[in-house]
Amino acid sequence: MSTHDHFDPSRRAFLGATAGGTALTIAGLPSQALARINAPHESEKLKETTEVFGFCDMCYWRCGLKIRSRDGRAVKIDGNSEHPNNWGVVCAKGNSGLMVAYAPNRLKYPMKRVGERGAGQWERITWDEALDTVAQELKKVKEKHGPQALSMIGHGTWEKPYHRLAHAFGTPNTTSPVFGLCCGPRGLSNMIIIGRNLTGNETIDLENCKYFLMMGRNITESLHNGETLGWVNGVANGAKVVYFDPRYTITASKADEYYAIRPLTDHAFLLAMIHVVINEELYDKKFVTEYVDGLDELKQRVQKYTPEWAEPITEVPAKDIRRLAREMAAKAPSVFVYAPRRMTRTSNDFGMGMSITILNTLFGVWGHKGGVFTPQKYSVPEIDLPEFKHAHLARRAEDGGDFDYSDMMDLPPEYDSNHIADKHGTIYRADGAGVPTRWPVANAKYGLTNEMWRAIAEQKPYPIRALITAGGNGFLNSTNYDIIRKALETVDFYVAADVSPNEMNMYADILLPEASYLERYDDLQVGGAREAYVAVRMPAMKPLHDTRDAWTICKQLADRMDLGAYFPHDSIKELLEDRMKKAGSSLAEIEKVGILKIPADPAKNFPLEHGGKLQIKTPSGSTKAELIPGMLKMMGYDKALDYVEQVRPNEDEFHMTFGRIGFHTHARTQDNIWTADFMRENVLWIHPEPAAKRGIKEGDLVKVSDRNDRSGEIKAKVTARIRKDSIFMVHGFGHWDKRMTTAYGMGVADSDLASYAVDPHIGTMSMGLSLVKVEKV
Amino acid sequence: MSDTSQMIPVREKKSIYMHWFNAGIRLLLLLTGFGIISGELVRVVPAFWPEFMQGLFGGNDNLILTHSVLAMIWIGVFVLFILFNFTNIVLPFLKNVLVLTPSAAIKDMKSMTLNLLQLFGIMKNVPIPPQGRYNGAQRLLGTMIIFCSIILAFTGLYLFFGPQVLNFSENPLYGAIFRWSLVAHISCVFLVVTGVIAHVYFALVEEPECMDAMKSGHANVEFIKHHNALWYDELKQEGKV
Amino acid sequence: MTKKYVMLADTTRCINCKACVVACRAEWETPMGHTRDWVKEVEWVQNDQPKVMLFPGRCQHCDDAPCIEACPSGAAYKREEDGIVLLDNGICSGCELCIPACPYEARWLNPETNTISKCTFCQPRIDEGLAPACVQTCVGRALVFGDKNDPNSEVSRLLEEKTWVKLTTDEVNVGPNHYYYTAGEALPDEVMPKQYDRHLSGKVMEIVNPVGAIGLGAMLLTFLGAGVIKLVGRRNEVCASENKEEK
Structure with a gap:
């Protein structure tokens, strides 16, 4: 059966076959590249959603939203590009709104x-x-x-x-809380001098402004989408930024000049600025002549506040104060002195607020491009309701929106010593806001x-x-x-x-x-x-x-x-x-x-750019801005215009400062799992020098305690981004409600260390007066 | 002297079943394995094959799962077979097949080279030394396949279970093992397939008698005497022929 | 003309508000503990003055993406029509070999799907003509996305207007398609790409693949040849015996 005995080989055929095969294989190699599979990949498809409109509730700026839903559940929050509060952008807080609704620890039933x-x-x-x-x-x-x-x-x-x-x-x-704990001094200052709030949703022409003098307005971290975006655009358009803050914030990192001003002394700096602007006649003369009263009296009052006086108080060099005043005047009226958002810090926030308004007024920012525009209002009447007894001023809180202080002067003329009601039987507010002999200037709505x-x-x-x-x-x-x-x-x-x-x-x-x-x-x-x-x-x-x-x-x-x-x-x-x-x-x-919307109208927004007139009505009835508000003078509160010496820490103490971070709103979002993911607990910022003196290293646990024996334990962040005489922590941490499953026990509550003194003129809080010691645990 | 044209039993039935089970499942493993997409690292077959297999199985995941399940059946059956037939089948087989010393390897290499060359009529007159139950080529191939199969099994298990069980980001070693496993897996496939081509050729074309023996379990004594002289001597001593 | 999608990040407009990170999380339902994008805050002291720079980041969709080379399953690929680096979820084995390969640490294993996740430039959104979620939500409008090959696009205009830099070093340059504007500030080391892992095994396979293929082909053809020779021989033999019989 064997056959191979008779096998007749052909050498040529073998060699040919082998050579041909090898050649074929080599020729086939490029096709190996085909094995890089591209064909079977299927691109992911966007899932379908339905969309409704809303406005945000994560902070008080209230951005316009479009909310996408799928299968009856909200899945994504987008910005409404038509809304002037945010032009379509939404911050981390706004994006995290979903986790308010989906939080497992929500209050679910009565x-x-x-x-x-x-x-x-x-x-x-x-x-x-x-x-x-x-x-x-x-x-x-x-x-x-x-x-x-x-x-x-x-x-x-x-x-x-x-x-x-x-x-x-x-x-x-x-x-x-908007007045007493937050923006009160700021809004009130503008109102009492020029009859405008300029707080709430600010009406600043940020995009066209050429010079921002920012008094601790940390606009990038205490952020409101539309406002922050407008400011970023303004800076991109070439505005100069001069930033004052004891802490080197992200806003400071965007500034052309940064001054680590001594805490609580902004008012002294501002008074010196006013001094220079008036004495060197750097103010907008046309605007001041036409729209401003009280320049001469103010000039007298600020004579003592020379830059040289301010330098040791503020640690801002006198020559810089003069230079900044001149630089701003050169750019006016497209300039803006920016007040901090929460202005309940010093023992005279009202004075600081008024000096900011005065500076802005001297530079003639109102009604000018790059300054402050005049907003338009959509008329949406309230529903018809019966009369409200007793509610009087407070009642109007609901139709003005937030931060509307325009009705503050409806004061009851006399104060009855029974402290309960006036002689017409109208009951006084228990907190004394708008009540004679108590806090008559404080806002009675909020x-x-x-x-x-x-x-x-x-x-x-x-x-x-x-x-x-x-x-x-x-x-x-x-x-x-x-x-x-x-x-x-x-x-x-x-x-x-x-x-x-x-x-x-x-x-x-x-x-x-x-x-x-x-x-x-x-x-x-x-x-x-x-x-x-x-x-x-x-x-x-x-x-x-x-x-x-x-x-x-x-x-x-x-x-x-x-x-x-x-x-x-x-x-x-x-x-x-x-x-x-x-x-x-x-x-x-x-x-x-x-x-x-009613479209923007430059003639109404910027009347002074279009041959129009600026409409002013101050609470005391003047049609001109009052640099020395007549009403305050009458009540004896004009003393707030003067500088009040602020507390200073002892050798072993620090100023207790606190503030916001871009992804947290007040004390509300620390339990939101999406925002909490970026910062589970706050840390104590301390300068390397005092830290070294106390043997504190990055990440060490330290005890911080105030003069009233309140204290907390917190981890240290050793950084040159803060003054040597100050410490800082992000606001809103230190929750102790066990139901707050994410935030419970994390970090320290700054509010339990901040001062509870009040501004003696208007009753708002002076939270920044607290002095604390820090030691390694 | 016995009748040299008689057929004698040379294989147990279960060995035969095992052979065909082995062949079949390996074919399936090859077909599914080449269908698995393995990025830039492995480029063995043209793209149409993975595309076709992906379509057939409804995605890479299913294909990998099928490949792995087949492989695990293969491993399982082998393990059981080895456990239950170790002394009577596996050990003698290994003794006959494994080439473990260099001198044995050189000897087998020589006879294999002669075998292959003679296919093409070269060195036709050089006598091939007498062979045992398995000739040099078979022994070399067998040894290679045994070692490669062990490697294939272990690397395959790691490739499949590794990513599921281990957290690769914890230790870079896990990833390195994965990658080298893949290299070893593919290399072994190349070696085995190359060898199997020769194996199949001889079975189909050159020695159909071997094919018959793998079907029936019986072999012609004359054929044994001619091809496997040493084995024939053994059988004679044992009185089996 | 094919597209070339790029991302621009103007660090002078970034405020580290993390809106991009949460928007991405909501859009793609990424599990807690992982994000597809990030903002790095780098702080240092220079001439006694503190400095801070902010770098929003994500997959840089590199031209010469090492992750694709590292991927043993073929799940990582570059889409030819627009150059974005994508991941085929159905193919990914979750072996995590691409994670150390990425110089920008953009890839991570999604524990819910056991596959790799990373920024896709919001491929499903851009396929529908929408902006990526991070770009749409960016508070400072620091992020701009678009087609670099379209001369009328915003990215083309911006690339022309300002000097942009990429996160590359002499050692690591894999052709990222993410540009940064720093107003001339030098890039800090913290954001620079890492020396990534180029596997020796990849090089070994560069030899194994062709050698194996050639070996297989040669083997097949050799025995095919042997078969042909045998066939020819048998025919000759048959002919010869027929001739003999005829005689």
Whole structure:
């Protein structure tokens, strides 16, 4: 069977075959490259979403939003490019709004307290039981102590119906922290000198400004999208930035010149600037002649504030003060002296605020391109409501939007020594805001939240027995925990409405869970920028839990207290339809676009660039800016114009400073898992020199304590970015509510170390006066 | 003297089943393996094949899973077979096949070279030294396949389970092992396939009798005497022929 | 004309607000602990003055991407029509070999999918004509994205207007497509690319692949040749025996 014996080989054939095969293989090699597979890759596809409009609730700037939803759940927050508050951009906080709604530790259903007040023991109840209890308890307080025995403290875009409910109830004691704890001195200064707020949504022509003198306005970290973007654009357009701050912030890193000014002494620097501007006649003469009163008197008053006087106080060289004044004058009126956002720092913030307004006025920024523009306003009338007794000034808080101080001068002419009501029977505010002999200049719409807490804690000048809070956190946004705690423990009844848990609402007798801003309609946002606008907030999804929106809650409470006439609509949607009709449009129309606008009008925004006149009306009725406000002089408060010596630390002490970071809002976002991811706990900034003296190294745990024996333990960040006599920490940390699962126990509460002194002129807080020691643990 | 044209049993049935199981599953492993996309590192077959296989299996993941499951069946069956037939089949087979010393390797290399050259009529008159049960080429191929298979099995297991079990970012060694495993895996495939081509050629073309023996388990004594003289002597001593 | 997508980051406009990072997280549902983009804050002291620079970053979509070379599964690839470096989720084995290969540390293993995740320049969004999520949300408008090959695009205009730099060193230059503007400031070491891992095994395979292929081909053809010879021989034999019979 074997065959190979007869095998007849052909050598040629073999060699040929082998050679051919090898050649073929080599020729085939390039095709090996084909094995780099490109063909089967499938590109990912964008998932489909639906879109509704809204405005943000993560901070108080309120950017326009478009919210994308999929399968009935909000999945992404985008900016509304038509909205003048943000032109389509959204910050980290705004993007993290989703995690407010999806937080696993949200307040999900109504609860009543079952343990000690503040112990955090709760029992789920029905909405009916919750609302019945609240109505019943409030009625009880009213019968026994009168309507003024109710206080309402709000902090959120949805606080409006609670103000309305309290006013309908008959109390003037509604308050928001915006004046007493935040921007009060800033807005008031502008108002009293030139009759404008210039706070809230600032009306600065940032893009065209050529010179920013920034007094601790950390615009990149205490950021508001539209404002920050406008400023960045202005800087890109060539504006010079001179930045003053004891700390080298990100804003400082963008500045052309940075001065690590001694803490609390900005007022001295500004007075020296005014001195130079007036003495060297660097002011806008045309503007001053036409629109300004009191230059001569001011000149007399500032003669003592020479740059040489200011130099040792501020540590800013006198020659630099002179140079800066001249540089600014050369660029005026396209210049701006920027006040800090929260201006409750020194023992004379009012004076500092007024000196900023004075400088801006001397440079003639008002109504000029690159200065301050005049906003337009969209007319959206309120719904028709019955008269509110007692609420008087506080009542108007709801129709002006935030930060509107324009009605401050409706002062009751006389003060009755019983401290409760004037002779017409109108009840005074318990916090004394707008009350003669107490804080007459303080804003009576928003009140002094700090003084309201004190009034409740001390039950002076009259008993306050019931408390409603709508959002906010009395502990971490104030500075005196003892007073807040005492107030919360003193009242007979406390009801809190909120979306998320915090230290304050832990004390509530009844907890009302609010729907988040992604799950509800809200009242319209009416604003004024170069263009006037009205914007709508629509629900991006159904409520995830057994929550209700503020308007429904207040309506249902009002009905139970026979105040239903103040809430004539069955739902917030009907209210919106009513208001939009009054504004000449409809809800359906605004829901299509999210925002209705009246276009920018240069002639109205910049009247002085277009041959127009600047309209001025100061609170004392003058049609010119008052460099020495007549009303203040009459009441003896013009002394605030003068410099007040500030506290100085001893050798072993530091100025306690605190502030914001771009991805956290106040004390509200530390429990938001997305924003918390960037910073789980705050750290203590300390200069390498004092750190070395104390043996403190980067990351070491240190104890920081103030003169009142308050203290905390915190990790150190050793950095040359802060003055040797100051320490800094990011605001809003140190939460101790165990329900705040992300923020609990992280970092130190700056508010428990900040000063609780008040500005002697206007009653706002002077948080920056605290002096602390630091030692290694 | 016995009748040299008689057929004698040379293989147990289970060895035969094992051979064909081995062949079949390896073919499947080859087909699926070449279908797995392996980036720039491995470029063996033109793109149409992975594309086709990806389409057939509905993605790389499924293909990898199929390849791995087949491989694990293959490993499992082999392990069981070896465990239960170690002394009677595996050990004698290894003794016959493994080339472990250099001198044995040189000897086998010589006979294999002669074998191959004679295919093409070269050195036709040089006598090939007498061979045992497996000739030099078979022994070399067998040894290579055994070692390569062990490497294939271990590297394959690591390639499949490594990324699932280990956190690669923890230790750069894990990634390095993965990468070298892939190199070893592919290299072994090349070696084995190259050898198998010769194996298949001889079975199909040159020695169909061997094919028959792998089907029936019986071999012709004459054929053994001619091709495997040493084995024939052994068989004779044992009285099997 | 094919596209060439690039990202521009003007560091003078970046404020480290992290909006880009959260927008990306929301858009692509990245798990906590990982992000596809970042902002690096670099601080130092120079002439007794503190300095801070901010660098938004993400995958640099390199022309000569080492991650693609490192990927043993073929999941990492460069899209030919616009040059973006993508990852095929269906193919990725999650072996993480590409992670050390990236000089910019842009790649990470997604523990939820067990595949690699990284910036895709928001490929599904840009395919629909939308801007990447980070660009759309950027508060300082520091990020600009577009087609460098389109002379009318904003990126082309900006690249023309200012002097942009890339994060490359003499040792590591793999052709990134992410540009930075620093107003002339030198790039700090902290943002420079890392010496990445070029595997020896890759080089070995550069030999194994052709040798293996040639070996296989040669083997096949050799035995094919042998078969042909055998066939010819058998035919000759048959002919010969037929001839014999005829005789």
